[in-house]
Amino acid sequence: MIYTVTLNPAVDKQITVPTVSLGTVLRASAVQSDPGGKGFNVSRALKMQDVPSCALGFVGGATGDFLVTALEELGIKTDFVRVAEPTRTNVSVVSETEGPHLKVNEAGPTIDANALDLFLSKVRDLAQAGDWWVLAGSLPPGVPTDIYTNLTAVLSDAGANVVVDTSGSALKSCIDAKPALIKPNHHEAAALLERSIDTLSDAAEAALQLHNGGIPYVVISMGAEGAVLATNGVAHIAEAPEIVERNPIGAGDSMVAGLVNKLSAQLPAADALAWGIATGAMSASLDGTAFGSSMQIAELVKQVELEHYGEE
Ligand SMILES: Nc1ncnc2c1ncn2[C@@H]1O[C@H](COP(=O)(O)OP(=O)(O)OP(=O)(O)O)[C@@H](O)[C@H]1O
Ligand SMILES: [Mg+2]
Structure with a gap:
C-alpha cells in the first residue's frame, strides 16, 4: 500500500471575478473548491495512474468533511485524525482574464498533544514492511518540526519505504533519519x-553528496530544466520534455x-526517474492543480533521454 500524509491540509477555494480590484465589492462568476495539500496531490496523481493510495492527516469541521468526501469521490481512501477546529480554507481570487490575483492562506488549526498522539499511534499500527509512505508539505501549528524525523524512524524500523518532500528545517531535521x-x-x-545549484550537473553533484550521506534515492528537480536521481552511487540525469x-x-x-x-512496482531507478x-x-x-493519465505520461516519457554520471 502507498500512504500519503498531509498534516496541514486545506480546502483550496478559487473565486473567479471579472477583474481583481481593491476597495469595491467583487461579484464571483465562478467558485471552485478542491482538496489542497501536497500529500493529497500525490494521492490524486497516483489515482490518475490507476494506483491506489490512502490519505492520512488531520481534518476538522465542515471543511474537513468536505475533504473526506472530495477525496473519497475521487476514489482515494482516507484515514484521518479528527481535530476540534475546522480545516483551513486557502482562498485565491483570480480574474477571468490575465492579471493580478489574490491568495490568502490560513494558518490551520493548532494540533494538540492528544491529536498528535492519536496520529502517531495510527502510524505505528499501520506501519508494515514493504509499504511506501509519502510525507509531504508544511507542518500545522502545534506539530514539532522533527515530526517527519520521528515518522521516518518509526516507519523505517518497520521496514516501510519513506519519501519526504518538504523544505527548510523539517527537511534538514529528517535527513538524519535517512528516508x-x-x-x-x-x-x-x-x-x-x-x-x-544552477545546472543539472550541480544538481547531480548535490544529489550524490546527499546520497553518499546515506539516503538511498535522492532526486533534485529543476522545473523546466529536468531532474537528477542519485542512487547506488550513480547520478541519472535527464532534461524535461518540452x-x-x-x-x-x-x-x-x-x-x-x-x-x-x-519504484513501488520495483522498476529500475532510471525508468522511475524518466516516468517521474x-x-x-x-x-x-x-x-x-491537475494530473495526467498514464497514457498521457507514456506519450511524454518517449521524449526523456537519460544520461548517467558515476560508476554503474
Ligand atoms: N515547465 C516545465 N516543463 C517541463 N517539465 C516541467 C516543467 N515544470 C515542471 N516540470 C517537471 O516537473 C518536475 C518537478 O518540477 P519542479 O522542480 O518545479 O518541482 P517543485 O518545485 O517541487 O514543484 P511543487 O512543489 O510546486 O510541486 C521537473 O523536474 C520536471 O520534470
Ligand atoms: Mg515541491
Whole structure:
C-alpha cells in the first residue's frame, strides 16, 4: 500500500471575478473548491495512474468533511485524525482574464498533544514492511518540526519505504533519519546544503553528496530544466520534455507520485526517474492543480533521454 500524509491540509477555494480590484465589492462568476495539500496531490496523481493510495492527516469541521468526501469521490481512501477546529480554507481570487490575483492562506488549526498522539499511534499500527509512505508539505501549528524525523524512524524500523518532500528545517531535521527518498527542488536542496545549484550537473553533484550521506534515492528537480536521481552511487540525469507550461504548481508532487508508482512496482531507478519527469511535465502542462493519465505520461516519457554520471 502507498500512504500519503498531509498534516496541514486545506480546502483550496478559487473565486473567479471579472477583474481583481481593491476597495469595491467583487461579484464571483465562478467558485471552485478542491482538496489542497501536497500529500493529497500525490494521492490524486497516483489515482490518475490507476494506483491506489490512502490519505492520512488531520481534518476538522465542515471543511474537513468536505475533504473526506472530495477525496473519497475521487476514489482515494482516507484515514484521518479528527481535530476540534475546522480545516483551513486557502482562498485565491483570480480574474477571468490575465492579471493580478489574490491568495490568502490560513494558518490551520493548532494540533494538540492528544491529536498528535492519536496520529502517531495510527502510524505505528499501520506501519508494515514493504509499504511506501509519502510525507509531504508544511507542518500545522502545534506539530514539532522533527515530526517527519520521528515518522521516518518509526516507519523505517518497520521496514516501510519513506519519501519526504518538504523544505527548510523539517527537511534538514529528517535527513538524519535517512528516508528512502527525498525530492527537494533545486532551491530547497541549495538551502539544505548551503551551496548553489544552477545546472543539472550541480544538481547531480548535490544529489550524490546527499546520497553518499546515506539516503538511498535522492532526486533534485529543476522545473523546466529536468531532474537528477542519485542512487547506488550513480547520478541519472535527464532534461524535461518540452511542453507549453500552464500551471507548474504541483509538478513536484506529481513527480513524487510518478517516482513512487514505478519504484513501488520495483522498476529500475532510471525508468522511475524518466516516468517521474514526464509525470511532472504533464502536470505542468495542465491548468490548475491537475494530473495526467498514464497514457498521457507514456506519450511524454518517449521524449526523456537519460544520461548517467558515476560508476554503474
Ligand atoms: N515547465 C516545465 N516543463 C517541463 N517539465 C516541467 C516543467 N515544470 C515542471 N516540470 C517537471 O516537473 C518536475 C518537478 O518540477 P519542479 O522542480 O518545479 O518541482 P517543485 O518545485 O517541487 O514543484 P511543487 O512543489 O510546486 O510541486 C521537473 O523536474 C520536471 O520534470
Ligand atoms: Mg515541491
